[in-house]
Amino acid sequence: MAMGSAETGVGAPRAGGAAAADLERLWELQQVDGAIRAAREGLEGHPDRVEAESARDAAARLEAACRSHQERLRELRMTVRRLERELAEAEREGDQLQERLFGGAVTHPKELSSLQARLEAIRERAGRLQDEALEQMESLEQTERALAQAREDLDRARERLGQAERRWEATRRDLEAELARLERRRAQLVAAVANPTHLARYERLAGAKGGQALALVDQERCSACGMPLSNLVLTEARRKERMIFCETCGRILYWPPGRHLGLPGAPAPA
Numbered sequence: 145m146a147m148g149s150a151e152t153g154v155g156a157p158r159a160g161g162a163a164a165a166d167l168e169r170l171w172e173l174q175q176v177d178g179a180i181r182a183a184r185e186g187l188e189g190h191p192d193r194v195e196a197e198s199a200r201d202a203a204a205r206l207e208a209a210c211r212s213h214q215e216r217l218r219e220l221r222m223t224v225r226r227l228e229r230e231l232a233e234a235e236r237e238g239d240q241l242q243e244r245l246f247g248g249a250v251t252h253p254k255e256l257s258s259l260q261a262r263l264e265a266i267r268e269r270a271g272r273l274q275d276e277a278l279e280q281m282e283s284l285e286q287t288e289r290a291l292a293q294a295r296e297d298l299d300r301a302r303e304r305l306g307q308a309e310r311r312w313e314a315t316r317r318d319l320e321a322e323l324a325r326l327e328r329r330r331a332q333l334v335a336a337v338a339n340p341t342h343l344a345r346y347e348r349l350a351g352a353k354g355g356q357a358l359a360l361v362d363q364e365r366c367s368a369c370g371m372p373l374s375n376l377v378l379t380e381a382r383r384k385e386r387m388i389f390c391e392t393c394g395r396i397l398y399w400p401p402g403r404h405l406g407l408p409g410a411p412a413p414a
């Protein structure tokens with residue numbers, strides 16, 4: 145217990161100097177602020193949120209696909225109806241020409257050959273219309289199948305979206321409740337800091353140093369920047385009569401209560 149007795153040489157461990165209670169509150173405040181940042185980031189990029197957004201996008205894409213298929217179907221049905229009308233018209237005209245050609249009323253050879261030519265032309269046209277109508281009907285069937293598939297996919301996507309939104313909603317409520325709890329704790333700690341200068345220094349340093357205003361004293365070094373601390377600084381940091389800063393990085397030094405090792409003036413271990 146050589147080291148234990150050596151401590152008495154630099155002053156017996158005290159319950160704490162004038163700044164001790166504020167340092168404890170600021171140390172906890174730093175943990176709470178870290179947790180608040182993590183909770184906010186957690187809300188922002190939470191996997192449940194990402195999944196809900198992705199499910200929403202997928203459902204929107206399928207809704208758009210369904211609308212586009214429906215639009216295409218309307219066009220194709222109109223085209224098929226038009227082709228069928230034109231085909232019926234061509235067939236009727238063909239029937240009339242055939243009747244005149246073979247009815248016996250027309251006997252003049254020149255007129256007969258002209259009728260013959262018109263009949264052939266109209267039948268050719270009817271053939272083309274029929275081919276085109278068949279082609280369009282095939283497209284129509286394909287589009288109907290594509291629409292049925294897209295509707296099926298959309299049903300599944302909406303189910304996935306519903307689940308993802310419920311899950312994210314529950315997660316968000318939990319995270320927001322945790323955040324609210326942390327904010328309340330922060331307010332309590334801020335109110336409990338006795339010296340407003342201490343709080344102001346904490347806030348300024350936290351803003352300047354990525355949330356780490358306080359640095360633990362560890363192995364006679366500042367744990368934030370890693371630089372060794374002078375004996376005077378170590379002694380004062382431990383006494384906590386006032387705020388002591390790291391000479392290198394400027395952070396507030398925090399000597400955790402109950403730590404007695406690494407004291408200045410302690411003899412080197414044998």
Ligand SMILES: [Zn+2]
Binds near residue numbers: 391
């Ligand atoms: Zn430092």
